[in-house]
Amino acid sequence: MGTTAEMAAPPALGNAAPRMCGDSKSDQPPQAQTVAGGGLSIVVLGASGDLAKKKTFPAIFNLYKQGFLPNELQIIGYARSNMTNEDLYKKIRGYLKPGRTDPMKKPEDVINQFLNKITYLHGDYNADEGFITLNEEVSKFEQEKCGEDRRTRRLFYLALPPSVYPVVSQWIRKHCMNTRGWTRVVVEKPFGKDLDSAEALSSQLGALFSEEQLYRIDHYLGKELVQNLLVMRFSNRFFVPIWNRDNIASVQIVFKEDFGTEGRGGYFDEYGIIRDIIQNHLVQVLCLVTMEKPVSLHPEHVRDEKVKVLRCVEPIRDEDVVIGQYEGYKDDPTVRKNTTTPTFASIALRINNERWDGVPFIIKAGKALDSRKAEVRVQFKDAPGDIFKCKKQGRNEFVMRLQPNEAMYMKLTMKEPGLEMKATQSELDMSYSLRYQDVVIPEAYERLILDTIRGDQQHFVRRDELKVAWEIFTPLLHRIDAGKLPLVSYKQGSRGPTEANDLITRLGYVRTDGYCWKPPTLKVEPAA
Numbered sequence: 001m002g003t004t005a006e007m008a009a010p011p012a013l014g015n016a017a018p019r020m021c022g023d024s025k026s027d028q029p030p031q032a033q034t035v036a037g038g039g040l041s042i043v044v045l046g047a048s049g050d051l052a053k054k055k056t057f058p059a060i061f062n063l064y065k066q067g068f069l070p071n072e073l074q075i076i077g078y079a080r081s082n083m084t085n086e087d088l089y090k091k092i093r094g095y096l097k098p099g100r101t102d103p104m105k106k107p108e109d110v111i112n113q114f115l116n117k118i119t120y121l122h123g124d125y126n127a128d129e130g131f132i133t134l135n136e137e138v139s140k141f142e143q144e145k146c147g148e149d150r151r152t153r154r155l156f157y158l159a160l161p162p163s164v165y166p167v168v169s170q171w172i173r174k175h176c177m178n179t180r181g182w183t184r185v186v187v188e189k190p191f192g193k194d195l196d197s198a199e200a201l202s203s204q205l206g207a208l209f210s211e212e213q214l215y216r217i218d219h220y221l222g223k224e225l226v227q228n229l230l231v232m233r234f235s236n237r238f239f240v241p242i243w244n245r246d247n248i249a250s251v252q253i254v255f256k257e258d259f260g261t262e263g264r265g266g267y268f269d270e271y272g273i274i275r276d277i278i279q280n281h282l283v284q285v286l287c288l289v290t291m292e293k294p295v296s297l298h299p300e301h302v303r304d305e306k307v308k309v310l311r312c313v314e315p316i317r318d319e320d321v322v323i324g325q326y327e328g329y330k331d332d333p334t335v336r337k338n339t340t341t342p343t344f345a346s347i348a349l350r351i352n353n354e355r356w357d358g359v360p361f362i363i364k365a366g367k368a369l370d371s372r373k374a375e376v377r378v379q380f381k382d383a384p385g386d387i388f389k390c391k392k393q394g395r396n397e398f399v400m401r402l403q404p405n406e407a408m409y410m411k412l413t414m415k416e417p418g419l420e421m422k423a424t425q426s427e428l429d430m431s432y433s434l435r436y437q438d439v440v441i442p443e444a445y446e447r448l449i450l451d452t453i454r455g456d457q458q459h460f461v462r463r464d465e466l467k468v469a470w471e472i473f474t475p476l477l478h479r480i481d482a483g484k485l486p487l488v489s490y491k492q493g494s495r496g497p498t499e500a501n502d503l504i505t506r507l508g509y510v511r512t513d514g515y516c517w518k519p520p521t522l523k524v525e526p527a528a
């Protein structure tokens with residue numbers, strides 16, 4: 001690996017902001033690279049919630065401490081809970097990690113400075129008084145900090161259950177729109193429960209905001225290795241000619257968590273693993289692994305290609321699906337007593353186009369499994385004419401480990417060092433923590449919030465993309481909801497149902513016998 005080249009920023013779109021300029025002053029860390037464009041108000045709706053505390057505020061803090069936010073910044077947390085500013089600060093303080101900040105400043109000071117930018121407002125979602133007050137608060141700040149003539153920016157982050165998106169969006173539209181610059185609204189998944197509900201939500205939001213104002217966040221698109229997929233595929237001559245059905249035998253996209261629903265049982269039980277992880281996060285990864293090369297990195301060009309490849313996904317067959325539920329899931333008092341919600345699913349997708357015809361894409365996700373990891377595992381076909389008789393050494397694989405400990409590695413067949421002519425399997429390892437020792441990899445939410453401020457929608461889900469993703473999964477989900485597929489149980493801490501192993505074997509995945517490489521950056525690397 002060699003030099004670092006800065007990629008061209010996508011061409012400005014509609015209300016897209018310029019990428020970076022400095023307007024750092026007084027209370028900014030010295031390495032400040034702020035986003036230009038006037039005062040910025042970030043409103044976190046649902047500020048009392050889990051996502052806001054664990055992800056949204058920490059991501060905004062990370063941007064703040066690195067100087068990516070302007071001096072003219074206000075952050076408002078809005079929710080129904082009757083809390084003071086201090087109560088909110090107490091709730092989120094423990095999640096703010098100062099990391100490496102200005103050596104002249106105490107980490108505590110950086111956190112306090114940030115917290116001082118946050119005001120908490122409590123109000124209803126169902127009545128407009130709270131939103132009138134919210135608008136007054138934002139306008140007052142804009143007036144005081146930006147005067148009459150400077151541009152202002154308003155970012156509304158809906159860290160709320162989707163059931164309240166329509167009403168909250170209505171009040172934002174009615175009372176809180178910016179007249180001196182952009183208004184952008186970030187919405188969180190799940191965007192609906194099936195095709196009809198997703199389309200209904202899209203129509204409701206679409207009637208209030210333009211597509212350029214709506215940022216449907218899927219935090220997997222903000223992960224470092226997911227962002228690397230297009231670079232890897234399209235700028236390495238190694239990969240360009242072999243990334244197709246002639247060379248690739250199968251692809252697995254795997255998400256595993258080693259914990260169960262953990263306090264989110266009420267939400268999870270309504271959705272299940274396919275709606276929670278596969279239809280969104282893993283499908284986004286699938287798109288980046290399979291799409292054709294976009295005309296450019298312009299967000300619309302990238303998203304056009306994603307939509308195209310999703311349109312080629314064939315209807316899912318029941319024999320290509322294994323669903324499971326971990327033993328003990330029903331002990332969670334927040335899930336339904338006789339729930340049949342799957343906490344595990346393995347689904348083979350097939351893409352009917354020139355590049356991928358015949359290649360199974362096995363998408364697997366599960367909770368309460370033996371480890372936490374997410375990876376893409378591309379297995380290549382056997383080399384033709386095996387004069388070394390080394391098939392048993394395993395096939396070539398290229399693995400992109402999205403988490404934990406980002407890495408890419410290739411499994412190759414080599415001559416075993418020594419006097420004998422004996423083949424063995426070995427690996428080329430590109431572990432990020434070894435290659436980029438001083439680099440702190442940004443959090444997904446941090447990157448995506450910055451993209452929102454910059455007006456770059458490349459890593460956000462477009463309405464037609466969402467629709468086609470639901471078209472793929474809705475018939476299967478309805479069959480599962482109607483109890484038409486067997487739900488197998490699996491032990492917590494296991495690798496999931498054995499039926500899932502049978503499925504990948506039936507689809508032609510060849511497991512390497514014997515030798516199992518343990519990447520140095522992972523203590524344990526269980527097989528996929």
Ligand SMILES: NC(=O)C1=CN([C@@H]2O[C@H](COP(=O)(O)OP(=O)(O)OC[C@H]3O[C@@H](n4cnc5c(N)ncnc54)[C@H](OP(=O)(O)O)[C@@H]3O)[C@@H](O)[C@H]2O)C=CC1
Nearest residue numbers: 046048049050051052079080081159160161162188189190
């Ligand atoms: N938590 C996570 O790890 C992730 C969450 N998400 C998504 O982010 C969004 C927010 O998630 P999360 O923070 O976990 O959700 P919470 O259940 O914590 O809800 C957030 C806030 O919304 C308000 N709220 C909760 N239920 C209702 C309701 N029925 N009607 C009106 N308001 C309600 C509450 O605030 P108050 O009562 O004070 O107004 C609550 O603090 C969801 O869409 C979720 O799917 C996405 C990825 C990960």
Ligand SMILES: O=C1O[C@H](COP(=O)(O)O)[C@@H](O)[C@H](O)[C@H]1O
Nearest residue numbers: 189219257276277281374403444
């Ligand atoms: O969206 C979700 O993602 C998390 C997993 O995110 P990760 O970045 O830690 O991999 C998952 O736990 C949760 O159920 C889901 O809603």
